[in-house]
Amino acid sequence: MTHRPSRVTGRAEDDPIVCRCEEVTLSEVVRAIRDGYDTLEELKRHLRVGMGPCQGRTCLPLLAHILSRETGRHLAEVMGEISVRPPLIPIPLDHWRGR
Amino acid sequence: MRRSADVVIIGAGVTGAALAYELARRGIRDVLVLERAFPCSGATGRCGGGIRQQFTTPHNIRLAMESVKRYETLSEELGVDIEFIQGGYLILAETEREREAQRQAVALQNELGLPSRLLTPREAKEVLPLLDETTIVGATYCPTDAHANPFRVVEGYLARARERGVALEKFTPVVNLEVKGGRIVRVRTCRGDVVPGVVVNAAGAWSGEIARMAGVELPNRPIRHEIAITEPVEFFMEVMVISIHNGIYFSQTVEGQIIGGIGDPEEKPGYDVSSSLGFLRRYARELLRYVPALGQLAVLRQWAGLYDVTPDAQPILGPTPGLENLIQANGYSGHGFMIAPKVAELLADYIEKDVVSEELACLSLSRFMGEVKGEAFVVG
Incomplete structure (x- = not known):
């Protein structure tokens, strides 16, 4: 689906990928949080995490846990800040146009 | 949070961020940016990122042309790749x-x-x-x-502004503006009050609500x-x-x-x-x-x-008639990202040197007193 070559060259056990679609690693997420991007919405805009074809299904729960751990805020509070944007799954433009 | 600031900018979209940077670059560093949510949470972070100069009014064309000149070298200037194409x-x-x-x-x-x-x-x-x-x-x-990435532009502006002493307070909505003797004497936020020198209303779609707190009606x-x-x-x-x-x-x-x-x-x-x-x-x-x-x-x-x-799809810029320290920087009608670099220069000229450029004079709030002739191409 994506045309870009992978940016990730490190070993997964050293720095695991948190967001597969956009290839964002754990250390990048932690650094961004420490730089002040300390809500899910801000992390998303800064790192593109959750903006890929999975619509954040895989990465957002992981991100919420990391964010909760780094900031000491409750998981539910962190999760509650994210907005869900349709469509729920990627659907081709042809479908939306109708026939 | 600071309790006073020479310049209080309400809104951390591209307008507020560019102005904070432009002021700091000129040595005006006692600047406080108040943002109701987080930077780019309003129109800037939701826009298509287009930077167009093909407008139908001389003001919009000139503002956009001058802005493109700045955008062409902005990645190097800010040290952030703004994805300018x-x-x-x-x-x-x-x-x-x-x-x-x-x-x-x-x-x-x-x-x-x-x-x-x-x-x-x-x-x-x-x-x-x-x-x-x-x-x-x-x-x-x-x-x-051209087009560019609005997130990277705002991040770059704010990073370089903060390095020079500008303060950014996110999740800090302004709840009231206290007016006395034709001036805003106090900016009330949910996290305490600030005594401002000047106040810049760069709140985008919420500019009307901000202005109303000071008793000013905007046509936006x-x-x-x-x-x-x-x-x-x-x-x-x-x-x-x-x-x-x-x-x-x-x-x-x-x-x-x-x-x-x-x-x-x-x-x-x-x-x-x-x-x-x-x-x-x-x-x-x-x-x-x-x-x-x-x-x-x-x-x-x-x-x-x-x-x-706005009624003529052009921004409202510059001082507010009857309220000497309230500066309008809103009403972009969908074109704020395109012209922010030049608008920031013009507003900084006014704040720094009291210079009212021809654009500021023509695009001031007072123009809505008479007949209105406006921009025809209100598109991304």
């Missing part, structure tokens, strides 16, 4: 009436030194090979129009605009495309995604930013009419933002 803007026309409007616009633009030109459908297809040129009667093209109205983005594909279009026929706009990001939207002339003023199925259907229909080859591309996400629209 100067691939031009192709503006499509489908009727003879639209074609006539384009002739007039290009004549004015050329007079002001903009290298825009009229294209035949065949020439338009050379700019965008995937275009179905039978859908149009002509187009205009300006090779120096918030209008929802919806937008969508697809999965990425190989980079094939540098040009950004808009149509004055239906208000569609679309471009390709450096990631390869097609981002675009379409205005709805029936949209009523309001703060609703929900997404609609109707938008997606209309957008897909019009996009695929122009570029049928994109039909297989999947839509990943849709969202909406608010245009801050």
